[in-house]
Structures are given as C-alpha cells and as structure tokens.
Amino acid sequence: DTGVSQDPRHKITKRGQNVTFRCDPISEHNRLYWYRQTLGQGPEFLTYFQNEAQLEKSRLLSDRFSAERPKGSFSTLEIQRTEQGDSAMYLCASSKGLGGNTGELFFGEGSRLTVL
Amino acid sequence: EDQVTQSPEALRLQEGESSSLNCSYTVSGLRGLFWYRQDPGKGPEFLFTLYSAGEEKEKERLKATLTKKESFLHITAPKPEDSATYLCAVQAGNNAGNMLTFGGGTRLMVKP
Numbered sequence: 001d002t003g004v005s006q007d008p009r010h011k012i013t014k015r016g017q018n019v020t021f022r023c024d025p026i027s028e029h030n031r032l033y034w035y036r037q038t039l040g041q042g043p044e045f046l047t048y049f050q051n052e053a054q055l056e057k058s059r060l061l062s063d064r065f066s067a068e069r070p071k072g073s074f075s076t077l078e079i080q081r082t083e084q085g086d087s088a089m090y091l092c093a094s095s096k097g098l099g100g101n102t103g104e105l106f107f108g109e110g111s112r113l114t115v116l
Numbered sequence: 117e118d119q120v121t122q123s124p125e126a127l128r129l130q131e132g133e134s135s136s137l138n139c140s141y142t143v144s145g146l147r148g149l150f151w152y153r154q155d156p157g158k159g160p161e162f163l164f165t166l167y168s169a170g171e172e173k174e175k176e177r178l179k180a181t182l183t184k185k186e187s188f189l190h191i192t193a194p195k196p197e198d199s200a201t202y203l204c205a206v207q208a209g210n211n212a213g214n215m216l217t218f219g220g221g222t223r224l225m226v227k228p
Contacts, residue, residue: 040220042120042205042219042221045216050213055213091159103165104150106162108159
C-alpha cells in the first residue's frame with residue numbers, strides 16, 4: 001500500500017490525558033499536513049511541514065498541540081491535557097514539493113479521537 | 117481570508133436523477149480548486165483539480181466546471197454508490213505551502 005497511513009484509527013481517552021497520532025506519508029512526498037474535521041464540517045488546516053521543518057501553524061493549534069516530523073518522513077501529532085472539544089477526526093495529508101507539484105493533497109483515513 | 121461555501125448542505129436524489137452541487141469561493145489569487153469525495157469514517161479522496169475559469173474535468177458520472185466565482189460538480193444519472201460527501205477546496209496563489217481551505221461539504225444521498 002503506497003497511500004498515506006495513520007495510526008491509530010480510533011482513540012478513546014479520558015479528559016486530561018495525552019494522546020499521540022502517527023502519520024506515514026507517501027514516500028516520495030516531502031510535504032505533510034495535519035487537518036482536523038468535526039462532524040458535518042469540512043477539514044480545517046492545523047499545521048504543515050516541508051521535510052522536517054514546520055513552516056506554518058493555524059491559530060486553531062493551541063499550545064496543547066504539538067507536531068513533529070523528526071527525519072522528514074513520518075510525523076506525530078500530540079495533544080496534551082485533552083478536552084472534550086478536541087473530539088474530532090484528525091487527518092494527515094501529503095503532497096510533492098516544488099517540481100512536479102500539481103497541488104493536490106492525498107489524505108489518509110484519519111484518526112478519530114473521542115474524549116470522554 | 118479565503119472562504120469556500122458549498123450548497124446545498126444535503127441533497128437527496130433518486131437513482132438516475134441528474135443534479136449539480138455548487139461551490140462558491142473568494143480567494144486571493146486562485147492557484148487551484150479541488151474536489152474531493154469523502155465516505156463516512158474515511159479520509160477525503162481526490163477527484164479533480166481545476167486551475168482556470170472555463171476549465172472542465174470529467175470522471176465517469178462526474179463533471180466539474182469552474183468560473184471566476186464558483187465551481188459546479190455535475191452528477192449525471194447517479195447511482196447509489198455515488199452517495200458520499202463532496203468537498204470543495206481552494207488553494208491560494210500566495211500560499212507557498214499549498215494548504216487547502218475547504219467548504220463544509222454537500223452530503224449526497226442517492227436512493228435506488
């Protein structure tokens with residue numbers, strides 16, 4: 001399978017706990033994105049990496065959220081001290097960088113978080 | 117600020133009943149407009165990219181068109197398997213990272 005892979009697919013946690021999601025992008029893609037989607041809404045941009053550099057973060061990304069892409073390959077998104085409002089689908093996407101980039105993002109299946 | 121509005125929010129069709137979904141947008145210099153399909157509990161699946169007004173793309177029963185202010189996704193003779201949420205997104209020309217701004221989606225239900 002050469003698509004974007006996310007793990008875990010589902011996570012149920014209690015309020016106040018920390019959670020971490022992992023994303024493995026398409027191997028030749030050097031751009032990686034995190035989005036959040038709540039029920040009935042479109043995805044909202046959270047943050048973006050080019051290789052290992054985190055180049056942009058949304059205002060939606062509070063200081064409880066941190067994302068890393070240590071070697072420019074897989075990425076992790078950690079949410080500390082989870083709140084019920086964090087319940088959502090967390091989507092990872094990847095795309096090619098400059099040179100061959102036609103703009104489209106390729107999404108994984110998502111990691112659904114439920115905070116009790 | 118880039119904005120995307122999709123209508124209707126939900127659409128019920130009988131199998132074979134053609135219709136169109138609308139995506140209105142405002143963006144600082146459009147680099148591309150994207151259509152995605154999303155099935156329940158899954159990530160969005162890429163369908164089309166449109167780059168300039170007047171452009172059209174087709175795939176099976178779907179046809180996407182673009183003007184300077186909006187895009188349409190035309191569905192011809194839909195089948196139940198076309199039931200999904202269809203998402204429209206824009207990419208601004210001043211957006212070095214190619215981030216997408218999405219609309220809220222149109223939930224399509226096709227009944228046999």
